[in-house]
Amino acid sequence: MSFTEIRNEYERGELGYASLLELRPRSNYANLVGIVTSFKSPKKSRGTDYVGSTVITDPKSDSAGGSAVVINYFKSSVELLPKVMKIGDVLFCKEVKIQPFGNKTQAISTKSSSWMVLDGALNSEAFTKSSNFVSHECDFKIAQWMKEWWLAKDAPLSVPVIKEYIPPRSQRLTLKLSQVKPLTFFDFIGEVVKVSPGHFPSCIEIQLTDYTTNHSLPVTSRNIEDPYAVYGPRVVQCLLWDENVEIGEKLSIGSYVLMRNLNAKISPMGYLEFKLHGDKRARQNSEPNVMLLDKSHPQVADLNRQKKEFLHEANIEFSRNIAEGIGLDNNQITVIKHTSQIPTSIDDIINHTEVNGKFRIRARLTDYMPEKIEDFARPYCTNCNKSLLPTREQFTQCPECSFAMSKYSFIYMFALLLEDRSRSTLPVYLYGKDARNFFDGLPPTNLYADQETRNALQQRFRKLWDGPRLTPYNGLWFDCCIKSYTVTDEDGGLVKRYRMFDTTLLYQL
8 A cells, every 4th residue: 555545545534543634622532643743751640640741743734734633641650651752753542532622622541542652763663552552554554654754844853862883974083071172173972961052042052071071171069969960170061053953952961972073172261162063064964963872872881981980989978978977968858778879860760671679869859749748648457458548537447347447557658759860750659667767757647637747747848848839849959769669550561660768858856
């Protein structure tokens, strides 16, 4: 079947999917497919689920100037949401509910909804799907047709992650930061530390490191809020111009990059800086001068080694300061047991292959559940090992097994959404002994009835969150220990989750 035949049958609705242009609010349920034009990282909804929001379009809707369709997918776990990785991916959704949203149309998942995501790269056959999605041969033909259409229409730039060795394009050397001298052209492999708009039009400014030191860079003091942040002569400013700006805007903190044809100069402030201008030859050959590298890429092995050494030295200094009482100030709000463990990024935790991993991270709180602190403690029956919904009433016996319960029959159960320096997030659960240890031994009780304990808990929690909920809040950074484990989801599969342990929130009267 040719692409023309696929397009005609799709637009007539003969392939089992509704054309996005023909959707109308309150048209009940539909099967949809489209190219991802934007998406948001999964986050906790106002209820108990997680939500992933994705915007899709298709050729007919796009050519007619029609609005793209927003799909909001809800599931009890992040792992059950559609695995959209980048703009240009193809998303299939079946049995989604169509409803109005303002003057637009949106789709909402239901219990019977299913999904499949195909990699947007033209020759890639990689895909992920939910356990209840039944795919057919025509689905992959639709996806290929849409990918070719999207790539042919000068789609917004996406930055691929390179995993294979990249041969040098010229005799130009790939230098470490410690080797760079002014007035030289070179290639560079480093980690993105910061991304911000430049001081000039059509320019973006990023900060890079490879964890080596160059004495032509300014000497700055260590960040007391984050003793593991790279600083001083290990960090260089890099200005991106022309076509490199669009790629630079898509870089995130913690990304590993290969930059070609950098020019080292001395800034007006007298320090070393990198510049990357447009490259006509690179544009003609479709070879970008900025490329993302996978963290397992063979060309970043030395960078990973330098980073590990830096974190090890920073951890020794931090542990020594704690032992001597130097680090115990208003910026330290937790105490952990595993101080010899080097901090790990959230991305590395999520990508860790072992089921029962233990990690140390430095993060801050961006959200929490339940919404009311009174619900942080729940009635708990030790006989049948079940928790009950929080209420002002005091249970004298368990409704499930009739076992006697007292005012001490409570357990902490709550979740924190943590964010690290790269803006990656991780939902972390606290319950039982780990949660009680987190609150420095404060016992769980009926927080609706016990005002004294509730006030004490609020004072402790204010260390983490001292602002209105559901508003942007830049809390203090803190260290904590995390371990992964698995649970069985509603479809019978194993889902990885994370809980906090051996971490105590400092509290002073």
